[in-house]
Amino acid sequence: MNVPLLDLKAQHEPIRKDLLAAMERVLAQNNFILGQDVKALESQVAAYSQTRFGVGVSSGTDALLAALMALDVKAGDEVITTPLSFFATVGAIVRLGATPVFVDIDPVTYNIDANRIEAAVTPRTKAIIPVHLYGQCADMTPILEIAAKHGLAVVEDAAQAIGSEYRDGRRAGSMGTMGCFSFFPSKNLGGLGDGGMVVTNDETLAEWLQVLRVQGGKPKYYHRVIGGNFRLDTLQAAVLSVKLPYLDRWTKLRQQHAELYESLFRQSGVEATFGVRLPHAAYKQNGVAHYHIYNQFVIAVPKRDALRDYLKEKGVGTEIYYPVPLHLQECLVSLGHRAGDFPEAERACRDLVALPIYPELNEDQQHYVAQTVLEGLAG
Numbered sequence: 001m002n003v004p005l006l007d008l009k010a011q012h013e014p015i016r017k018d019l020l021a022a023m024e025r026v027l028a029q030n031n032f033i034l035g036q037d038v039k040a041l042e043s044q045v046a047a048y049s050q051t052r053f054g055v056g057v058s059s060g061t062d063a064l065l066a067a068l069m070a071l072d073v074k075a076g077d078e079v080i081t082t083p084l085s086f087f088a089t090v091g092a093i094v095r096l097g098a099t100p101v102f103v104d105i106d107p108v109t110y111n112i113d114a115n116r117i118e119a120a121v122t123p124r125t126k127a128i129i130p131v132h133l134y135g136q137c138a139d140m141t142p143i144l145e146i147a148a149k150h151g152l153a154v155v156e157d158a159a160q161a162i163g164s165e166y167r168d169g170r171r172a173g174s175m176g177t178m179g180c181f182s183f184f185p186s187k188n189l190g191g192l193g194d195g196g197m198v199v200t201n202d203e204t205l206a207e208w209l210q211v212l213r214v215q216g217g218k219p220k221y222y223h224r225v226i227g228g229n230f231r232l233d234t235l236q237a238a239v240l241s242v243k244l245p246y247l248d249r250w251t252k253l254r255q256q257h258a259e260l261y262e263s264l265f266r267q268s269g270v271e272a273t274f275g276v277r278l279p280h281a282a283y284k285q286n287g288v289a290h291y292h293i294y295n296q297f298v299i300a301v302p303k304r305d306a307l308r309d310y311l312k313e314k315g316v317g318t319e320i321y322y323p324v325p326l327h328l329q330e331c332l333v334s335l336g337h338r339a340g341d342f343p344e345a346e347r348a349c350r351d352l353v354a355l356p357i358y359p360e361l362n363e364d365q366q367h368y369v370a371q372t373v374l375e376g377l378a379g
């Protein structure tokens with residue numbers, strides 16, 4: 001059996017007609033930059049994320065960059081973040097000349113360890129970027145308390161977490177100063193290409209972001225500030241508006257798949273026998289509601305690479321998020337970090353592997369994945 005990590009064809013085939021109709025409509029109107037479709041998506045995503053404003057941008061990377069630019073993050077500033085994330089999180093900080101200050105992860109959720117953040121705050125700290133990794137919110141209450149106490153902005157990297165909820169039901173992107181989404185095709189809400197959005201409740205910041213995404217020109221050709229070309233394509237917005245109404249259904253399917261994996265893995269005893277660690281959904285309401293949106297279903301496995309080779313041989317797609325922690329990336333050597341600085345993040349990079357969890361996955365495929373993982377572990 002063949003089980004890919006992600007099957008976009010299965011996602012797009014049932015809605016193909018609607019996607020094509022949206023694309024034809026944009027083609028017929030011949031306006032490809034911003035416009036009504038982008039505005040519509042901005043209000044839809046803002047509402048979905050429990051925020052007042054959305055500003056469509058060119059990618060999740062540019063959402064982070066523009067958000068930090070709107071906060072005037074620059075050389076001499078420090079921004080606290082996690083060493084376990086996609087490179088864009090730290091890239092946005094460094095591209096502005098600011099210094100990333102890493103805080104190790106909580107080994108249970110893989111998100112930044114909120115208990116260690118305050119010790120990293122200095123007079124130069126300007127912002128905190130918690131990443132809601134794999135689709136589960138970072139522990140926002142203590143993070144927001146530290147930020148308020150020290151006058152720091154909080155930029156949520158919610159690229160993997162659209163619709164995910166914190167323990168009190170607040171949605172990813174709505175809790176900090178700004179929230180950043182990515183519509184990269186593999187995210188839970190993915191376009192047919194690149195796209196992103198910044199959401200916020202702060203009207204001034206929203207207006208500022210709208211100026212920054214058009215090179216900082218307002219009015220056009222008059223520049224008080226240096227921005228970039230951070231616009232979201234009309235075509236992507238039109239496509240994303242077709243897909244957004246399905247997002248809750250897709251999320252529910254991901255959550256059901258996670259439950260099935262958990263029960264299959266528990267039954268087979270992989271935790272006790274092979275030291276496997278299943279994902280921990282930290283936020284439940286009355287023990288029922290389940291707010292992890294499983295952009296990725298990630299297990300920790302000793303001898304991960306051998307298991308991965310076996311799964312590949314048996315047709316099961318996997319991926320490693322991420323093989324190198326940010327503090328050990330080659331381009332950041334000047335920060336002076338070395339192996340051992342953030343042991344939990346380093347361990348996660350050694351042990352974690354993502355299994356297929358996309359909505360259209362069927363039960364047979366899941367049984368096959370669980371069975372194959374068991375075989376691979378048993379050697």
Ligand SMILES: *Cc1c(COP(=O)(O)O)cnc(C)c1O
Pocket residue numbers: 059060061062085086088089131157159160182183184194195196
């Ligand atoms: C995908 C992702 C980004 C970047 O989004 P792009 O749209 O690919 O630029 C940033 N942060 C995290 C955590 C991501 O997963």
